[in-house]
Amino acid sequence: MAEIITLFEAIAALVRDGDSVAMEGFTHLIPYAAGHEVIRQGRKNLRLVRMTPDVIYDQLIGAGCAQKLTFSWGGNPGVGSLHRLRDAVERAWPAPLEIQEHGHGDLANAYVAGAANLPFAVLRAYAGSDLPKHNDKIKFIQCPFTGETLAAVPAINPDVAIIHAQKADRKGNVLLWGIVGVQKEAVLASKKSIVTVEEIVDDLKAWPNACILPAWTLSAVCCVPGGAFPSYAHGYYERDNRFYQAWDAISRERGTFQNWMKKHILDTEDFPAFRRALAESSAASVQP
Amino acid sequence: MNDAQPAYTTNEIMTVAAARLLKNGAVCFVGIGLPSTAANLARLTHAPDIVLIYESGPIGAKPPVLPLSIGDGNLAETADTVVSTPEIFRYWLQGGRVDVGFLGAAQIDRFANINTTVIGDYKKPATRLPGAGGAPEIASCAREVVLVLKQSARAFVKQLDFVTSVGYLDGGDARQRLGLPGKGPVAVVTDLCVMAPDPLSKELTVMELHPGVTREQVAKATAWEIQFAGILQETPIPTNTELETLRDLERRTKLAHGNLVGAG
Numbered sequence: 184m185a186e187i188i189t190l191f192e193a194i195a196a197l198v199r200d201g202d203s204v205a206m207e208g209f210t211h212l213i214p215y216a217a218g219h220e221v222i223r224q225g226r227k228n229l230r231l232v233r234m235t236p237d238v239i240y241d242q243l244i245g246a247g248c249a250q251k252l253t254f255s256w257g258g259n260p261g262v263g264s265l266h267r268l269r270d271a272v273e274r275a276w277p278a279p280l281e282i283q284e285h286g287h288g289d290l291a292n293a294y295v296a297g298a299a300n301l302p303f304a305v306l307r308a309y310a311g312s313d314l315p316k317h318n319d320k321i322k323f324i325q326c327p328f329t330g331e332t333l334a335a336v337p338a339i340n341p342d343v344a345i346i347h348a349q350k351a352d353r354k355g356n357v358l359l360w361g362i363v364g365v366q367k368e369a370v371l372a373s374k375k376s377i378v379t380v381e382e383i384v385d386d387l388k389a390w391p392n393a394c395i396l397p398a399w400t401l402s403a404v405c406c407v408p409g410g411a412f413p414s415y416a417h418g419y420y421e422r423d424n425r426f427y428q429a430w431d432a433i434s435r436e437r438g439t440f441q442n443w444m445k446k447h448i449l450d451t452e453d454f455p456a457f458r459r460a461l462a463e464s465s466a467a468s469v470q471p
Numbered sequence: 472m473n474d475a476q477p478a479y480t481t482n483e484i485m486t487v488a489a490a491r492l493l494k495n496g497a498v499c500f501v502g503i504g505l506p507s508t509a510a511n512l513a514r515l516t517h518a519p520d521i522v523l524i525y526e527s528g529p530i531g532a533k534p535p536v537l538p539l540s541i542g543d544g545n546l547a548e549t550a551d552t553v554v555s556t557p558e559i560f561r562y563w564l565q566g567g568r569v570d571v572g573f574l575g576a577a578q579i580d581r582f583a584n585i586n587t588t589v590i591g592d593y594k595k596p597a598t599r600l601p602g603a604g605g606a607p608e609i610a611s612c613a614r615e616v617v618l619v620l621k622q623s624a625r626a627f628v629k630q631l632d633f634v635t636s637v638g639y640l641d642g643g644d645a646r647q648r649l650g651l652p653g654k655g656p657v658a659v660v661t662d663l664c665v666m667a668p669d670p671l672s673k674e675l676t677v678m679e680l681h682p683g684v685t686r687e688q689v690a691k692a693t694a695w696e697i698q699f700a701g702i703l704q705e706t707p708i709p710t711n712t713e714l715e716t717l718r719d720l721e722r723r724t725k726l727a728h729g730n731l732v733g734a735g
Contacts, residue, residue: 199734206669209527209528209541209556210540210541210542210543211542211547223484235554255603255605256604256605257601260503260539260541260542261503261538261539261540264599265601269599273598284588284602284603285603285609286605286606286607286608287526287560287603287604287605288564288605288607289560291556291557291559291561292561306560306678307565307611307612307652308608309607309642310611310637310649310650310651311584311645312603312632312634312635313593313635314603314607317593332650361544362542362546362547362553363528363555363556364527364542364556365555365556367555368555383569388559393503413542421541421544422544424539427539458603
């Protein structure tokens with residue numbers, strides 16, 4: 184049953200060193216505030232999972248929180264490379280990063296299998312691709328009915344799923360809409376889950392088939408308005424494209440990255456303090 | 472570039488030539504960047520009923536400006552429906568509902584296999600690229616694939632460093648023998664020319680040169696010995712409507728996103 188607690192309490196109680204952690208959100212509703220709190224609390228050796236590791240995972244990897252990354256596309260959308268991810272993969276800085284690489288359809292199916300409590304997912308993919316040569320978790324099986332060769336990948340069952348959503352009610356039932364990505368599957372596939380929300384309301388006023396995660400499927404719900412910034416929350420605020428562009432320069436060199444992280448994340452108390460620090464930097468035209 | 476300024480840029484004719492390949496009413500699974508620009512240009516010109524699917528979940532998206540990311544809010548707001556990511560890949564792509572997969576790439580070989588994973592050795596990469604995304608499944612399952620990328624000898628290579636998504640493997644009937652549901656790439660559009668696979672060998676063959684482009688230029692920008700069709704066509708120049716629509720779209724996009732343009 185979801186406990187409605189602070190984000191500090193949720194990360195402290197539910198995310199442990201060495202855990203496999205999936206933070207999901209397909210460009211939309213990316214749980215930045217929760218990712219920052221993981222960095223602030225100094226978690227180490229995390230085995231991170233995410234279909235589209237972007238800036239939040241660049242921050243976690245550069246901050247030395249990750250030991251492994253399972254993913255299907257790693258980039259800064261609309262801008263280019265993730266410099267911290269590349270530095271970790273190409274030069275083992277700040278630590279070697281093991282990677283387990285899939286395609287989108289594959290990882291999405293693996294979450295579905297995890298949510299359905301099946302051992303593996305089956306899909307039509309990878310024939311002729313080099314990915315199975317470098318990822319021993321991708322195998323081929325024969326359909327017992329038609330004989331067709333299909334790809335099989337193990338289910339993903341993370342220790343903790345972390346997502347951001349628009350609303351929860353006072354019991355902790357969560358509603359999300361817009362581009363819903365793979366968040367429902369990630370939560371249902373995971374042993375524990377944390378959902379940050381824009382607001383907590385008396386009544387969700389949702390249609391019966393809206394995307395709702397019932398309170399009893401969640402471990403913690405935390406009210407963190409703006410918690411998906413600089414990504415967006417449909418109906419609340421838009422994506423801050425300028426930040427994504429600025430991140431390219433901030434993250435390109437180790438020194439500028441470390442200074443930025445110290446000033447805006449490590450030396451700030453919480454997400455509202457991060458937003459204030461960032462606003463001050465923007466106003467001073469140092470970095471947005 | 473010659474003394475006389477052309478009325479359009481090489482990027483513009485590439486985008487226009489790619490857009491023209493999309494038929495009105497086609498269901499098109501769109502990658503971000505160049506493919507998304509060309510697909511939206513098609514939608515705003517000759518193909519108003521084209522159905523644009525983005526892998527983040529929007530089906531029938533009609534974005535007023537180009538999305539910067541594959542999951543921008545304007546895709547969801549203008550879509551006929553928005554489904555979950557697993558559903559997009561399971562019911563819509565694998566389910567056989569996509570006519571054209573529209574992709575870019577970092578590297579391509581003579582049989583239109585593509586690399587978006589790594590330059591150099593996988594374990595010790597010289598350059599780590601973003602990775603597969605949805606491309607392996609799109610390349611397998613879309614009825615046809617159209618590729619669009621700028622041409623250079625670094626991109627059009629003899630040997631891929633990594634085969635992320637398959638075209639025709641080592642040519643001939645190799646793809647057919649794998650039993651993939653989609654028939655594979657039908658065109659590769661670059662800033663110099665338009666290529667198509669030879670019907671038998673499946674080797675990419677230049678079918679059209681963009682106006683003013685020479686065979687030598689294309690050969691120099693290709694690391695393998697590129698073949699040319701017996702009867703080589705010239706790409707029809709962009710019409711005023713196409714150019715005005717594309718420029719207007721890019722102007723609106725720039726206004727909406729600041730200085731960022733929908734680069735992938």
